[in-house]
Amino acid sequence: MPAEPGALALPELDVPAVTSRRALRLPRFPLAVIGLFVLAAVVAPLLGLPDPHAQSLRDRFKPPGWEAAGSWKHPLGTDRLGRDLLSRIVWGSRVSLAAGVVTVLVASAFGAAVGLTAGYYGGRVDAVLMRVTDATMSFPVILLALILAVTVGPSFTNVVTAIAVILWARYARVIRGQVLTLVQLDFVAQARIAGAGAWRIITRHLLPNTFGTLLVLVTLQIGYVIIVEASLSFLGAGIPPPTPAWGSMIAEGRDVVTRAWWVSLFPGLAILLVVLAFNLLGDWLRDTFDPKLRQL
Amino acid sequence: MSRPPASRPVIDVRDLRTHIVTRWGTVKAVDGVSFTVDEGETLGLVGESGSGKSMTCLSLLRLVPRPAARILGGEVRLDGEDLLTKSEAEMRAIRGRRIAMILQDPMSSLNPVFSIGMQLREPIALYHRLRGPALAARAAELLAAVRIPSPVERLRAFPHQLSGGMRQRVVGAMAIAAPPRLLIADEPTTSLDLTIQSQYLGLLEELQERHRLALVFVTHNLGIVARICDRVAVMYAGRIVEMGPVRRLFTRPAHPYSRALLESIPRLGRRTGRLTAIEGQPPDLARLPAGCAFAPRCPSVMERCRVEAPPETVVEAGHVTRCWLETPGIAAPAAGAPPA
Numbered sequence: 001m002p003a004e005p006g007a008l009a010l011p012e013l014d015v016p017a018v019t020s021r022r023a024l025r026l027p028r029f030p031l032a033v034i035g036l037f038v039l040a041a042v043v044a045p046l047l048g049l050p051d052p053h054a055q056s057l058r059d060r061f062k063p064p065g066w067e068a069a070g071s072w073k074h075p076l077g078t079d080r081l082g083r084d085l086l087s088r089i090v091w092g093s094r095v096s097l098a099a100g101v102v103t104v105l106v107a108s109a110f111g112a113a114v115g116l117t118a119g120y121y122g123g124r125v126d127a128v129l130m131r132v133t134d135a136t137m138s139f140p141v142i143l144l145a146l147i148l149a150v151t152v153g154p155s156f157t158n159v160v161t162a163i164a165v166i167l168w169a170r171y172a173r174v175i176r177g178q179v180l181t182l183v184q185l186d187f188v189a190q191a192r193i194a195g196a197g198a199w200r201i202i203t204r205h206l207l208p209n210t211f212g213t214l215l216v217l218v219t220l221q222i223g224y225v226i227i228v229e230a231s232l233s234f235l236g237a238g239i240p241p242p243t244p245a246w247g248s249m250i251a252e253g254r255d256v257v258t259r260a261w262w263v264s265l266f267p268g269l270a271i272l273l274v275v276l277a278f279n280l281l282g283d284w285l286r287d288t289f290d291p292k293l294r295q296l
Numbered sequence: 297m298s299r300p301p302a303s304r305p306v307i308d309v310r311d312l313r314t315h316i317v318t319r320w321g322t323v324k325a326v327d328g329v330s331f332t333v334d335e336g337e338t339l340g341l342v343g344e345s346g347s348g349k350s351m352t353c354l355s356l357l358r359l360v361p362r363p364a365a366r367i368l369g370g371e372v373r374l375d376g377e378d379l380l381t382k383s384e385a386e387m388r389a390i391r392g393r394r395i396a397m398i399l400q401d402p403m404s405s406l407n408p409v410f411s412i413g414m415q416l417r418e419p420i421a422l423y424h425r426l427r428g429p430a431l432a433a434r435a436a437e438l439l440a441a442v443r444i445p446s447p448v449e450r451l452r453a454f455p456h457q458l459s460g461g462m463r464q465r466v467v468g469a470m471a472i473a474a475p476p477r478l479l480i481a482d483e484p485t486t487s488l489d490l491t492i493q494s495q496y497l498g499l500l501e502e503l504q505e506r507h508r509l510a511l512v513f514v515t516h517n518l519g520i521v522a523r524i525c526d527r528v529a530v531m532y533a534g535r536i537v538e539m540g541p542v543r544r545l546f547t548r549p550a551h552p553y554s555r556a557l558l559e560s561i562p563r564l565g566r567r568t569g570r571l572t573a574i575e576g577q578p579p580d581l582a583r584l585p586a587g588c589a590f591a592p593r594c595p596s597v598m599e600r601c602r603v604e605a606p607p608e609t610v611v612e613a614g615h616v617t618r619c620w621l622e623t624p625g626i627a628a629p630a631a632g633a634p635p636a
Contacts, residue, residue, distance in 0.1 A: 186405035191407075193396065193399075194422075205407055
């Protein structure tokens with residue numbers, strides 16, 4: 001290339017535009033789905049839907065509104081007791097979302113505490129706490145919930161307890177791993193040099209550095225908890241009837257799935273949509289804020 | 297740089313011993329180290345990696361990595377109080393307030409999730425019980441003291457928005473927040489480039505002057521020692537093998553190891569022969585030889601060196617070494633006729 005004196009010969013590179021706008025593009029589908037379900041759950045009483053508990057044996061197994069035999073009075077049809085499915089799904093979202101959020105919050109708080117303690121103190125404390133964590137992780141959630149349901153009786157509290165009692169171990173593991181690398185960093189040493197004690201270092205220096213991971217894990221786990229809660233309700237060990245819960249709704253339609261497919265299908269779709277949305281949101285959070293967490 | 301002897305040194309370390317238990321044996325990381333630093337004085341601590349410099353500093357703060365490392369004995373007197381007999385709670389009140397330390401890596405010595413202001417306000421609030429606008433003003437004042445331009449705006453910045461030199465200044469600001477009596481700087485300029493390094497050293501000198509700090513400066517850069525230290529202690533295998541005023545030690549080193557260290561640095565404008573490297577390997581600290589630890593690499597090694605470790609000998613007032621060559625009564629073969 002004949003270079004003129006003083007002129008810089010720059011190769012023309014196809015440089016992609018600054019990625020900040022692209023990176024922060026919000027995931028529309030997950031946010032829309034989650035927003036819709038959360039909104040519906042919150043304002044359920046104001047939607048003017050039929051009472052989810054109101055039975056009408058004359059209207060049992062009505063197909064969705066667009067079917068020939070259906071009516072728009074029940075847009076998604078009715079179940080074996082003539083209860084409106086749309087209304088039950090909306091009210092059921094309260095149970096599912098509440099179970100998901102409450103369980104995950106309880107589990108993450110406890111798991112993070114264990115992980116921070118194990119990672120910070122290391123040595124014997126770490127060994128003991130991590131063996132307890134391993135033991136916990138090897139215990140099946142469904143089995144524990146069934147035991148609780150049989151001995152204490154099924155209830156919302158028992159579902160949350162059963163799942164949280166197992167789920168915290170995931171948080172403990174991940175947070176402990178992160179703390180192990182964090183405590184090697186100089187700012188922790190610098191905090192010690194400045195006279196900070198264990199409590200101060202854990203709460204003021206280590207915990208805030210794990211918030212990103214916690215947020216990702218919490219989001220991913222909400223979907224998982226919703227599935228577990230639905231499975232438990234399906235098995236009759238979850239939220240007891242007549243409270244509408246997606247899992248028990250699927251169970252109710254199980255025997256009639258050839259004649260009245262809508263009874264099981266719509267609550268199933270609700271689970272699918274919400275869990276998918278939470279997983280996609282979690283993936284997005286992870287990719288955006290902490291791409292190093294691929295293994296989660 | 298001679299000073300009238302102060303009534304009492306800020307820090308007085310006597311026979312400090314810190315051992316580390318490893319899979320390969322017990323490492324005597326700090327093995328009978330003694331030194332003092334006066335108010336406004338700078339002691340340089342030099343030596344190879346693993347010679348026990350950092351472990352000595354951590355021992356002063358009682359922050360050696362537990363449970364592997366243990367401070368086994370000695371005294372660490374800060375203004376006359378022995379720190380080794382203090383409780384952990386008492387030590388926490390001393391750390392930061394009376395002894396501060398600056399670590400090597402400015403990239404990781406600030407918490408990435410908090411702004412500079414939040415991190416700077418924390419120690420000030422702790423040491424001085426300040427709140428609100430007074431606290432914010434003091435934080436800005438400290439940033440200004442370490443020559444950070446537009447300090448009020450910088451308080452809102454996060455560590456990743458600052459350069460390495462800037463971050464190390466912020467760490468410096470946190471270290472003088474109290475201000476402490478003793479400041480330990482553990483190779484604070486190693487990861488900075490040369491101009492920034494020079495500025496930072498100037499800043500340290502200025503801060504020391506203003507607060508009359510006793511400063512312990514850990515480095516393996518002898519050029520820095522020559523520039524800012526009053527006295528220098530050379531460490532080898534957990535011991536101080538020679539200690540004395542910088543000028544004296546640089547012109548007339550008594551210990552063969554110090555001599556070798558000085559001969560291995562290039563000097564501008566002096567056309568000497570080849571730079572000499574120190575023969576052999578740094579010692580395996582878990583398996584030290586019986587006598588002097590430097591004996592296997594020493595060019596003037598004698599029989600006695602391999603059998604018995606040399607005691608501390610005064611070469612001249614304020615200049616001590618641990619070498620049989622300088623021990624009175626043990627005449628070195630080169631120095632004169634041995635007593636029959």
